[in-house]
Each structure stands twice: as C-alpha cells, then as structure tokens.
Amino acid sequence: MSTGEFTRWLHERARAHRFQVDRIPFAHLDGWAFDPATGNLGHRSGRFFTVEGLHVTVGTEPSAQWQQPIIVQPEVGILGILAKEFDGVLHFLMQAKMEPGNPGLIQLSPTVQATRSNYTKVHQGADVRYIEFFTDRSRGRVLVDVLQSEHGAWFSLKSNRNMIVEVAEEVPVGDDFCWLTLGQIGELLRRDNTVNMDARTVLACAPAAFVEPEAMHSDTDLLSWFTSERARQDVRVERIPLARVEGWRRAEESIDHAQGRYFRVMAVSVQAGSREVTSWTQPLFEPRGRGVVGFVVRRFHGVPHILVSARVEAGFRDTIELGPTVQFTPENYAHLPAAGRPPFQDLTTDIAPHRLRYDVLHSEEGGRFFDAVSRYLIVEADESQAPQQPPTGFLWVTPGQLNSLVRHGHYLNVQGRTLLSAINTGAAVL
Amino acid sequence: MSTGEFTRWLHERARAHRFQVDRIPFAHLDGWAFDPATGNLGHRSGRFFTVEGLHVTVGTEPSAQWQQPIIVQPEVGILGILAKEFDGVLHFLMQAKMEPGNPGLIQLSPTVQATRSNYTKVHQGADVRYIEFFTDRSRGRVLVDVLQSEHGAWFSLKSNRNMIVEVAEEVPVGDDFCWLTLGQIGELLRRDNTVNMDARTVLACAPAAFVEPEAMHSDTDLLSWFTSERARQDVRVERIPLARVEGWRRAEESIDHAQGRYFRVMAVSVQAGSREVTSWTQPLFEPRGRGVVGFVVRRFHGVPHILVSARVEAGFRDTIELGPTVQFTPENYAHLPAAGRPPFQDLTTDIAPHRLRYDVLHSEEGGRFFDAVSRYLIVEADESQAPQQPPTGFLWVTPGQLNSLVRHGHYLNVQGRTLLSAINTGAAVL
Numbered sequence: 001m002s003t004g005e006f007t008r009w010l011h012e013r014a015r016a017h018r019f020q021v022d023r024i025p026f027a028h029l030d031g032w033a034f035d036p037a038t039g040n041l042g043h044r045s046g047r048f049f050t051v052e053g054l055h056v057t058v059g060t061e062p063s064a065q066w067q068q069p070i071i072v073q074p075e076v077g078i079l080g081i082l083a084k085e086f087d088g089v090l091h092f093l094m095q096a097k098m099e100p101g102n103p104g105l106i107q108l109s110p111t112v113q114a115t116r117s118n119y120t121k122v123h124q125g126a127d128v129r130y131i132e133f134f135t136d137r138s139r140g141r142v143l144v145d146v147l148q149s150e151h152g153a154w155f156s157l158k159s160n161r162n163m164i165v166e167v168a169e170e171v172p173v174g175d176d177f178c179w180l181t182l183g184q185i186g187e188l189l190r191r192d193n194t195v196n197m198d199a200r201t202v203l204a205c206a207p208a209a210f211v212e213p214e215a216m217h218s219d220t221d222l223l224s225w226f227t228s229e230r231a232r233q234d235v236r237v238e239r240i241p242l243a244r245v246e247g248w249r250r251a252e253e254s255i256d257h258a259q260g261r262y263f264r265v266m267a268v269s270v271q272a273g274s275r276e277v278t279s280w281t282q283p284l285f286e287p288r289g290r291g292v293v294g295f296v297v298r299r300f301h302g303v304p305h306i307l308v309s310a311r312v313e314a315g316f317r318d319t320i321e322l323g324p325t326v327q328f329t330p331e332n333y334a335h336l337p338a339a340g341r342p343p344f345q346d347l348t349t350d351i352a353p354h355r356l357r358y359d360v361l362h363s364e365e366g367g368r369f370f371d372a373v374s375r376y377l378i379v380e381a382d383e384s385q386a387p388q389q390p391p392t393g394f395l396w397v398t399p400g401q402l403n404s405l406v407r408h409g410h411y412l413n414v415q416g417r418t419l420l421s422a423i424n425t426g427a428a429v430l
Numbered sequence: 431m432s433t434g435e436f437t438r439w440l441h442e443r444a445r446a447h448r449f450q451v452d453r454i455p456f457a458h459l460d461g462w463a464f465d466p467a468t469g470n471l472g473h474r475s476g477r478f479f480t481v482e483g484l485h486v487t488v489g490t491e492p493s494a495q496w497q498q499p500i501i502v503q504p505e506v507g508i509l510g511i512l513a514k515e516f517d518g519v520l521h522f523l524m525q526a527k528m529e530p531g532n533p534g535l536i537q538l539s540p541t542v543q544a545t546r547s548n549y550t551k552v553h554q555g556a557d558v559r560y561i562e563f564f565t566d567r568s569r570g571r572v573l574v575d576v577l578q579s580e581h582g583a584w585f586s587l588k589s590n591r592n593m594i595v596e597v598a599e600e601v602p603v604g605d606d607f608c609w610l611t612l613g614q615i616g617e618l619l620r621r622d623n624t625v626n627m628d629a630r631t632v633l634a635c636a637p638a639a640f641v642e643p644e645a646m647h648s649d650t651d652l653l654s655w656f657t658s659e660r661a662r663q664d665v666r667v668e669r670i671p672l673a674r675v676e677g678w679r680r681a682e683e684s685i686d687h688a689q690g691r692y693f694r695v696m697a698v699s700v701q702a703g704s705r706e707v708t709s710w711t712q713p714l715f716e717p718r719g720r721g722v723v724g725f726v727v728r729r730f731h732g733v734p735h736i737l738v739s740a741r742v743e744a745g746f747r748d749t750i751e752l753g754p755t756v757q758f759t760p761e762n763y764a765h766l767p768a769a770g771r772p773p774f775q776d777l778t779t780d781i782a783p784h785r786l787r788y789d790v791l792h793s794e795e796g797g798r799f800f801d802a803v804s805r806y807l808i809v810e811a812d813e814s815q816a817p818q819q820p821p822t823g824f825l826w827v828t829p830g831q832l833n834s835l836v837r838h839g840h841y842l843n844v845q846g847r848t849l850l851s852a853i854n855t856g857a858a859v860l
Contacts, residue, residue, distance in 0.1 A: 074664070074666065075664070076660075076661040137654075142650060142651060143650065144650075145653060145657045145658070146653065146657055147657055147660055147661060159748075161657055161658075161661050220572060220573065221572060223575060223576065223837060223838075224567075224572040224575035227576055227591055227839075228567075228575070228591075230577055231506040231508075231577060234504070234505070317747050317748055318577075408653075408838050409748075
C-alpha cells in the first residue's frame with residue numbers, strides 16, 4: 001500500500017463506520033458515578049479506571065506541594081503490533097481505530113490495544129481480534145515485550161505492555177487492518193494526528209541499529225547519572241479522595257482547576273460501529289492548552305546526541321524517568337515570570353527552519369484524553385543554546401543509547417518515546 | 431592480607447570496640463514513640479524510618495489478603511564499595527562494621543553504608559567516612575551504580591543505591607577498613623555470618639565475565655517472560671495505620687503475629703564505640719524462624735543455569751522481581767499440608783553432598799533486622815527434580831544473564847543477589 005493509497009483507505013475506514021462523540025454532563029454517564037463518600041468517579045463494575053485525587057510533595061524544606069485529580073487504572077493492558085516478512089521486508093499490521101478523544105477520531109493504531117478488562121470482556125463486547133498472538137507465546141517470535149509507563153501527570157502508576165510479535169503463518173487481514181513497513185509508518189509519523197500514541201510507544205521500543213562510534217557518556221556513566229537523579233529526588237505521593245482535592249471545582253459538566261489551568265475532567269457519549277461495543281459513555285481528561293514537547297539535538301564528534309531531562313512526574317513508579325528536553329504547556333506558565341519557565345523552552349519558539357528536524361502534532365491516548373494535542377519538535381542547537389555541559393537534571397545521550405534503554409521499563413517517558421519513534425522509523429533524521 | 435590474617439584482624443576490631451545490644455521494652459526507646467492517632471512507630475525527628483501497617487491483596491476472585499507491620503523508609507541510602515588496583519589486581523575497601531541485629535555484631539561491610547539521614551547528619555554523629563567518593567562524581571570512575579530493592583516482605587518500596595567506584599589516588603585506610611580482592615571476599619562468603627547483606631548486594635552487581643556459549647532462553651525471551659509475569663500479577667497494596675493491622679498484637683516488648691509466625695517488631699538499646707554515634711535505641715524486626723534460600727541449578731548443553739522464580743513481595747515497586755528457586759521459612763508453613771508448601775522446597779532438605787554447591791548462613795541487614803539468619807544454598811538437581819520445562823512462575827536463566835540484568839534495578843531481589851554474589855566472587859562454583 002502506498003501512502004497515497006493509505007490516505008484513501010483511512011478515509012474509507014472512517015466512512016465505513018458511523019462515529020459521533022458528544023460532551024455530556026456527568027449525570028448522563030451510564031454505569032459511571034461519583035462515590036458518595038469519596039467523590040471518586042468510577043464504573044459500577046469496579047473495572048476500567050477511576051478518577052481519584054493525589055496529594056504530591058516534591059523535595060524537602062522547602063517542598064513543592066499540590067493536589068490534583070488522577071486516573072487510577074492498576075491493570076496492565078497490551079499494546080501489540082504483529083509483524084511479518086513479505087518479500088524479505090518486515091511489515092507491521094496496523095489498525096484504523098476510533099478513540100473518542102482523538103482529533104479526527106480515527107488514527108493508525110497497533111494491531112491490538114486492549115486493557116485487561118477489554119480482553120477479559122468485562123464490557124460484554126466482541127473478542128479482541130489478534131489477541132491470541134500476544135497471549136499465546138507459541139504463536140510467534142517475540143521481538144519486543146516491555147512494560148512502559150504512561151503519562152505520569154495524568155495517570156497514577158499506569159503501565160502497559162508494549163509488544164511486537166513476528167509471525168510466519170498467514171494472517172487474515174480484517175477490514176480495519178493493513179500491513180505497512182517501518183518506513184511507511186515513518187512517513188505517516190510526519191503527518192499531524194495520524195499515528196496514535198499506542199502505536200508510537202510500541203514503535204519506540206522496536207530494535208533499531210544506530211551507527212554511533214562514540215557517545216559522550218559510556219552506558220555505565222549514563223546509568224549512574226540516571227541512578228543519581230532518581231536517588232536525589234524526594235517525591236511523596238498520597239492517594240486522596242477526589243472530593244478532598246483542593247483547588248479544583250466540580251460542576252455539572254466538568255471538574256476544573258480553580259485558575260482554569262492544566263486539564264479538566266469531562267464526559268462524553270460515543271456512538272460507533274467499529275468498537276467492540278457500539279455505544280458507550282465515559283469520562284475523559286481534557287488538557288486546557290496545547291503542549292510543546294521537544295528534543296534538543298546536537299552532534300558531538302559527528303554523532304547525534306539528544307539532550308534528555310530527568311523528569312519528576314507524580315504518577316511514575318519511581319520518582320523520575322528520562323524525558324524530552326522540553327515538555328510543557330505554555331498556558332500553564334503564562335502567569336509566571338520568565339525565570340519560572342522550563343529551561344530550553346525558548347528554543348521551541350521562533351525556530352530557524354534549518355534547525356528544525358521534526359515538527360508534527362500528535363495527540364495522546366484518545367481513550368483517556370480528549371483532544372490532548374502537543375506539538376512534537378526536534379530542534380538542532382549550538383553551544384550557545386545548549387551547552388556541552390548542560391545544567392543539573394539534563395544529559396546528552398545518543399539515539400542508540402535510548403533505544404537500548406527502552407528494552408527495559410521506566411527509563412524513558414511516553415512523550416520521549418513518541419519522539420524516539422520518529423527517529424526509529426526515519427520520520428526524523430538527526 | 432591473607433584470610434588467616436583477616437580473621438585475626440576482624441577479632442581485633444571487635445575487641446577494639448565495646449559493643450552491647452540489649453532488648454528493651456518500647457517504653458525505653460529514646461526519641462521513638464507510637465503515634466497516638468495511628469499507632470505508627472516513628473522517630474521524633476521524622477527521619478530514619480517508621481513502622482506502619484500494610485493491607486495487601488494479591489489476585490482477583492479469589493484473592494489472598496493479609497495485613498502486616500512494615501518498615502517505611504522512603505529515602506535512598508548509599509551502599510558503596512571503593513575499588514583500587516594494587517599490582518594490577520582490583521581490591522575492594524571493606525569495613526568491619528557493627529550492626530545491632532547481626533549475629534556476632536561485627537561483619538564485613540561496604541566502604542560506605544549510609545542512609546541519607548546518616549550522611550546529612552540528622553543524628554548529629556560524625557561524618558560518614560569516604561562518602562565523598564560516592565557523592566562527588568569527579569573523585570573516581572564509576573563501575574556500578576544502580577538502585578536495588580531490599581526485602582519486599584519487610585520494607586515498603588525500599589531501595590538503596592549500590593555503587594562501586596574505582597579510584598587511582600592514594601586512599602588513607604582507617605582502623606576499621608582493609609583492602610581485599612574479589613577472590614578473598616569470595617573465600618569469606620563461604621563463612622557463616624561474616625559478610626553483611628549490604629556488601630553482598632553490591633558485589634552481586636559487580637560486572638563479571640561468564641563464558642556461556644548458549645543460554646536456554648535468549649535475552650529477549652527472558653525479558654518477555656519477566657514482562658508477562660509482572661503483567662499477570664495483580665497486587666494491590668494499601669498503607670494503613672499500624673494500630674489498625676489485624677492479626678497482630680502489641681505488647682510491652684514486641685508486636686507479634688497472633689499465631690507467632692513471620693516476625694516480631696521489637697526494640698534494642700545499643701552501646702558502641704565504632705558507630706557514628708556511641709549509643710542509641712531503635713526498633714528492629716526479628717524473624718521468628720530461620721529462612722531457607724536456595725538456587726536450584728542444572729547444566730544444559732554444558733552451560734550452568736539457575737532456576738529463578740517470579741516472586742510477588744508486597745513491598746516491591748512493581749508486583750514481582752526475580753528471586754531464588756526457594757525462599758521461605760519452614761516454620762511459617764508448618765501448619766499447612768505438604769501441598770501448601772513452596773515448590774522445590776523438598777530439594778533443600780536431605781541434600782546429597784555431591785549436589786551441594788553452596789551452604790552458608792547469612793544474616794540480613796543488621797540495622798533493621800535482628801538475628802535474621804537464612805541458610806543460603808545452591809543445589810544441583812536433575813530432570814526428575816527440576817524439569818527443563820518448569821512450572822508457571824519459574825524460568826531457567828544463566829548466571830551471566832542475571833549479572834547483566836542487575837545493571838538495572840528491580841529485576842533480582844536481595845536474596846537472589848546474595849546468591850549471585852557468591853557466584854560472582856567464586857565462593858560458589860556451578
């Protein structure tokens with residue numbers, strides 16, 4: 001399938017189904033309710049996810065403290081891509097999948113994207129297609145299988161299993177599925193809001209060969225820096241009832257931050273033909289501004305390096321993970337003086353075209369987040385903009401080092417993995 | 431120093447100090463008290479650690495549930511060994527260190543063993559000697575630096591930084607310190623209660639070269655199995671006030687399990703000359719029986735393999751870590767029928783001498799655990815005893831695979847690391 005054909009196919013898949021997503025007041029949610037005692041928002045089955053409260057304390061004397069709503073979904077889902085060689089070239093079975101929070105609704109998704117509730121059929125829907133290749137070890141050869149965290153600012157302790165399984169056998173291809181090469185997916189990763197987050201995080205974990213004769217820091221030094229950053233952070237997180245979260249206001253249609261920052265909790269009704277069930281209602285998180293997520297890159301001795309940051313996010317399992325150089329929402333910082341804004345954020349505005357390696361809009365998981373779009377950037381910098389000796393909390397690493405770290409969980413956050421997927425697939429060339 | 435000289439030196443260090451450890455009632459604790467509201471046991475400074483309660487639920491329908499006291503110590507300490515070449519051979523600077531819970535009190539310890547309270551001097555004691563080599567990156571070359579978990583049955587989310595730093599400069603050697611080679615430490619690891627847990631876990635992380643032409647499972651398959659084991663476990667852990675823990679009874683001198691199983695919480699007073707402060711009181715956990723911890727090993731195609739288990743421990747950050755084949759305390763299972771005992775435990779009794787590769791008593795961290803001794807075993811088995819296709823939750827891996835996994839945190843539990851340290855140092859030959 002050429003990428004022109006792909007575009008037609010994706011439009012046709014969208015036409016083949018009837019999709020309608022509408023905002024609704026919480027009172028119109030079906031099966032979801034606020035617990036009278038805690039105020040937590042949950043499903044009557046006890047599954048899917050709940051919205052609860054979090055009290056976060058970072059650092060000691062003086063410490064930063066805040067409270068916020070958070071999505072709690074302890075179960076581990078599977079994000080799986082089936083791979084198969086055709087004419088000696090590995091192809092990936094991708095799905096045109098609707099998620100209610102996606103801009104445009106349908107995006108290119110992994111073969112399988114299933115919460116445990118999903119594939120154990122709590123919602124009484126249809127079977128999850130192709131799931132057996134990921135749950136039955138004998139059906140293929142595992143290329144990737146790793147638990148990775150998701151958005152630590154919005155999820156408490158969430159991780160999903162990122163898998164790629166290669167099969168030799170013939171696989172029947174459903175109407176909403178198509179085989180694409182890594183290069184083709186890379187082309188699509190240069191389009192706005194086309195490849196979904198679940199596909200991006202899995203592709204970030206795909207083994208890739210980078211020719212890197214020399215990294216600024218050895219792998220041992222990189223791991224040591226990571227360990228010291230994780231150890232020096234003091235993050236205390238306490239789950240609290242949603243009703244007790246201070247600084248947030250619950251109304252009929254949403255729960256909002258008192259100053260209108262960060263995100264709101266809202267609800268939608270969904271009518272769809274291609275999902276496992278044909279209609280449902282659910283809560284979503286809706287960010288209040290467009291995010292900016294960027295890797296700042298440089299070459300040292302001819303080898304591309306990425307400036308990663310050690311990011312504290314309240315929902316991480318262990319204080320920090322590596323993240324992009326810049327990851328923030330400008331609106332949330334608009335009330336602060338320049339000194340209160342994140343380091344290197346100025347490199348993401350007024351970017352000279354010759355410095356721009358990647359500039360694409362991507363949305364986050366549309367099953368949990370409504371219109372959560374960020375501008376993903378890769379920007380080349382020089383010594384005056386991004387010094388070889390960066391400030392505390394930043395380190396220069398190579399794409400190959402990141403690619404080998406993501407064989408293991410909880411090293412690189414989900415935004416960093418979106419950018420790494422663009423590099424792995426050739427969508428961005430450093 | 432020969433190992434004969436080492437024995438004389440260790441005895442001399444013990445004589446050079448005056449040590450006295452006595453059980454005391456909780457009421458005689460100085461600076462420690464039970465919080466009137468929660469019943470949690472803590473220090474008035476708010477530092478060191480607290481004893482709180484845990485409610486644990488494992489699995490769904492039917493789930494196993496229990497409550498227990500647990501040590502909460504969120505801060506990350508440093509367990510650091512200084513290394514230096516003499517005549518081309520790497521030596522490690524080891525310390526004769528007293529901990530109140532150690533059988534024999536003094537054991538061979540890392541160069542530095544410091545909680546953050548320790549080296550930031552919450553207890554107003556002396557400086558932690560040699561700490562600057564581990565906190566100042568410019569003082570040496572890092573060989574190992576990784577956050578590793580400690581006992582998940584007794585600690586909530588505890589991890590420490592395991593470090594080895596090689597220096598070129600002359601290092602003055604204090605009275606309680608001596609340089610030993612890895613081989614010499616290996617000889618000492620064949621003696622009962624001589625090398626402490628903190629030294630063992632750091633030595634487990636030391637890079638070692640294993641000649642392994644062929645592993646039963648590729649690294650990718652091993653990681654995939656680990657991911658599937660972590661994902662399939664459903665472990666929910668809730669911190670609760672110690673006063674609300676059911677099935678445990680608090681008396682004047684101890685908090686005990688109603689049936690006298692597992693462990694008790696007790697308190698000691700300590701008089702010592704070689705610690706940073708000369709006398710103190712503190713709570714400790716005292717196990718009620720002697721543990722049995724064993725690797726079952728076999729050769730496949732001539733390559734030694736270890737049968738590891740995927741262990742759920744309530745205090746782990748993420749459901750499971752790899753652990754020994756067998757890790758249990760027989761007394762805690764004495765009331766159960768044979769089918770209720772852990773798999774492979776029968777291989778740790780009546781062991782034919784030619785199957786025994788390692789059989790040494792080691793105690794756990796003497797700063798938190800009183801007389802917590804386990805019999806550490808490495809036992810060779812055959813197909814009838816430990817089949818090539820093991821039951822669910824077990825996998826055959828090579829020592830080299832374990833050694834490369836422990837470059838990263840939270841893969842191998844602390845009991846597994848004690849056994850790996852015996853293999854790394856040549857104390858056990860498979």
